[in-house]
Amino acid sequence: MEEYLDTIKQIIADLHPELDDEDREGLVADGILDSYDIITIITQLADEFDAVITADKITPENFDSARAIAELVDEILND
Amino acid sequence: MLFTSYAFIGFLCVGLIIYRLAPVKARPYILLALSYYFYAHAGVWCVVFIVSTSIVAYIVTVKMDKQAIARKRYLAEMKDVISREEAREYKARDKRSRRRVLIVGLVLTLGLLAVVKYTDFTITNINSLLDLVGSESRIPLAGILMPMGISFYIFSTVGYMVDVYREAVTPTHNPFHTALFISFFPQLVQGPISRYGDIKEDLLNPKPLKADSLKLGAMRVLWGFAKKLIIADRALIAVKAITGDPEKYSGAFVVAGMALYALELYADFTGGIDITIGTAQMFGIGVKENFIRPYFSKSVAEYWRRWHITMGTWFADYVFYPMSSCKLIRNISGALRKSRLPRRAAQRIPVYITSAVVWFATGLWHGASWNFILWGMLNFAVIMISQELEPLYDKFHKKFRFSTNAVPYKAFAATRTIVILSCLRMLDCYGSVGTTFGAFGSIFTGSPAVLFDGSMSALGLTLFDYVILLLGMLTLFAVSMLQRKGSVRTRLLSAPFALRACLLIALFTAILLFGAYGPGYDVGQFIYNRF
Numbered sequence: 001m002e003e004y005l006d007t008i009k010q011i012i013a014d015l016h017p018e019l020d021d022e023d024r025e026g027l028v029a030d031g032i033l034d035s036y037d038i039i040t041i042i043t044q045l046a047d048e049f050d051a052v053i054t055a056d057k058i059t060p061e062n063f064d065s066a067r068a069i070a071e072l073v074d075e076i077l078n079d
Numbered sequence: 080m081l082f083t084s085y086a087f088i089g090f091l092c093v094g095l096i097i098y099r100l101a102p103v104k105a106r107p108y109i110l111l112a113l114s115y116y117f118y119a120h121a122g123v124w125c126v127v128f129i130v131s132t133s134i135v136a137y138i139v140t141v142k143m144d145k146q147a148i149a150r151k152r153y154l155a156e157m158k159d160v161i162s163r164e165e166a167r168e169y170k171a172r173d174k175r176s177r178r179r180v181l182i183v184g185l186v187l188t189l190g191l192l193a194v195v196k197y198t199d200f201t202i203t204n205i206n207s208l209l210d211l212v213g214s215e216s217r218i219p220l221a222g223i224l225m226p227m228g229i230s231f232y233i234f235s236t237v238g239y240m241v242d243v244y245r246e247a248v249t250p251t252h253n254p255f256h257t258a259l260f261i262s263f264f265p266q267l268v269q270g271p272i273s274r275y276g277d278i279k280e281d282l283l284n285p286k287p288l289k290a291d292s293l294k295l296g297a298m299r300v301l302w303g304f305a306k307k308l309i310i311a312d313r314a315l316i317a318v319k320a321i322t323g324d325p326e327k328y329s330g331a332f333v334v335a336g337m338a339l340y341a342l343e344l345y346a347d348f349t350g351g352i353d354i355t356i357g358t359a360q361m362f363g364i365g366v367k368e369n370f371i372r373p374y375f376s377k378s379v380a381e382y383w384r385r386w387h388i389t390m391g392t393w394f395a396d397y398v399f400y401p402m403s404s405c406k407l408i409r410n411i412s413g414a415l416r417k418s419r420l421p422r423r424a425a426q427r428i429p430v431y432i433t434s435a436v437v438w439f440a441t442g443l444w445h446g447a448s449w450n451f452i453l454w455g456m457l458n459f460a461v462i463m464i465s466q467e468l469e470p471l472y473d474k475f476h477k478k479f480r481f482s483t484n485a486v487p488y489k490a491f492a493a494t495r496t497i498v499i500l501s502c503l504r505m506l507d508c509y510g511s512v513g514t515t516f517g518a519f520g521s522i523f524t525g526s527p528a529v530l531f532d533g534s535m536s537a538l539g540l541t542l543f544d545y546v547i548l549l550l551g552m553l554t555l556f557a558v559s560m561l562q563r564k565g566s567v568r569t570r571l572l573s574a575p576f577a578l579r580a581c582l583l584i585a586l587f588t589a590i591l592l593f594g595a596y597g598p599g600y601d602v603g604q605f606i607y608n609r610f
Contacts, residue, residue, distance in 0.1 A: 035395065035399065035400075035403075035430070036426070036427060036430045036466070039403040039404075039408075039412075039429065039430045039433070040412075040426045040430070042403065042404050042409075043408075043409050043412040043413065043416075043429065046409050046413075047413055047416075052404070052409075053404055054401075054404060055245075055396070055397075055400040055401035055403075055404055056245035056246075056247060058400045058404065079167070079170075
């Protein structure tokens with residue numbers, strides 16, 4: 001999972017350069033990531049890791065932090 | 080059976096007594112009988128549609144669930160026998176098989192909706208095309224009547240089937256329970272679009288009822304009645320007069336009509352949902368909120384997150400996200416990012432393509448006509464333009480040290496949102512694209528003085544009615560302000576009995592005295608009932 005984390009943090013930093021804490025939680029709960037950001041992340045995860053995130057996996061909890069997204073990628077690739 | 084009818088009040092009282100006296104285990108069946116009785120009042124023929132939908136939903140969800148159970152059992156038993164690759168392949172095969180079952184369910188339910196709602200729209204468009212190419216032949220309209228609430232219960236059913244396919248919920252294997260989820264009567268008039276996972280516990284495994292749920296529910300129903308009867312049905316009279324004769328009522332009248340419609344629609348839809356949620360609460364069933372003070376929204380996008388929430392989240396979960404994560408959109412996105420387009424544009428174009436489809440579908444869901452489709456696409460355009468202009472707004476706010484958190488700015492932004500939405504809603508009010516544009520163009524002609532020379536009295540409302548509407552609007556605003564600190568009803572419940580009694584008696588008396596019912600008034604069905 002750690003191998004995905006840096007790339008995911010970079011994707012989030014590109015979308016929201018104003019974020020100073022790359023380990024921040026509550027990205028969805030606090031309204032930082034909107035649906036546009038989530039779709040961008042999904043397409044980039046497919047490009048970077050070949051991880052296809054289906055609609056049922058798009059939940060606020062799965063996108064609330066870089067770590068949660070990395071766990072999701074890990075789950076999809078190792079399922 | 081109108082919510083605002085004596086028949087409904089009688090039905091509710093009798094239903095509550097039976098429900099509360101019945102053993103807890105029998106309550107879902109009582110509720111099912113009550114729901115079908117309520118629904119049959121809209122026309123016994125309507126029952127055929129809801130029964131068919133329930134049968135399809137039951138067969139599809141149980142079939143998918145049985146397959147999922149068999150898969151899990153097989154994989155558990157064969158854990159040490161088959162390889163990881165074989166297990167993965169087995170899962171993929173199972174998923175494909177369940178998807179086929181889901182597709183059958185979706186085709187049957189959405190197909191039913193399409194036939195009853197869009198047949199005449201399709202025929203009309205084909206006839207227009209025939210006319211365009213000079214053909215004399217015409218296809219006669221089918222004239223299919225739309226069963227009450229079909230758009231709402233079909234959407235709930237589709238959500239249920241998809242959730243079972245995704246294994247997000249475990250379906251019931253009791254056909255009567257499936258039928259109850261789909262036909263729960265308070266939701267049949269105008270939603271909200273409930274999710275099985277949210278409502279199943281209260282609906283199918285009822286707990287002993289608490290006294291507070293009856294009180295809180297009754298208060299909410301009363302408040303809904305006040306909104307509908309005092310405000311919505313009164314404003315409706317003037318709105319009907321203005322939009323019914325666009326030649327006569329142009330210019331400033333159009334502006335007045337749109338302001339009144341903004342008030343009417345809010346009081347009508349939120350009032351109806353108050354009655355729905357309050358009624359469900361009296362039966363001990365929690366239904367999801369459908370509004371969070373939508374007229375306080377600072378943008379159209381925010382408004383759509385706060386208005387008809389269950390429809391918005393339905394489209395997000397079952398259309399927007401599945402489409403966004405589909406292969407086609409991913410391919411488009413990948414190609415755009417590799418192209419020479421600016422990065423921001425490359426990221427946003429696929430999302431806008433998906434949003435456009437969602438808004439097209441939202442427009443079509445609201446009505447089978449071009450005015451609703453245009454209404455949906457204009458909503459999309461406004462949201463997209465605002466998103467694209469956001470960096471510009473930010474620069475402007477920074478340059479002029481404008482605080483977007485200050486009350487004057489919030490008030491300005493909320494007013495701007497209401498004005499934009501009122502312009503878009505003209506398409507709904509006037510019913511045709513041509514008439515809407517004609518009426519909109521006329522706003523900039525004529526003098527606003529016509530609003531103050533007594534002409535407004537010719538719209539069917541007296542000065543007294545306008546005063547009632549103004550007071551009603553101020554009350555709605557005051558209650559919305561109070562709601563920001565939590566539920567008003569819960570606070571009322573812990574207030575001294577005398578205060579509570581006075582307020583409720585005052586509200587009840589206001590409905591009796593100022594409600595728009597009786598001779599001279601045309602009691603209106605809820606606006607969202609026609610969708």
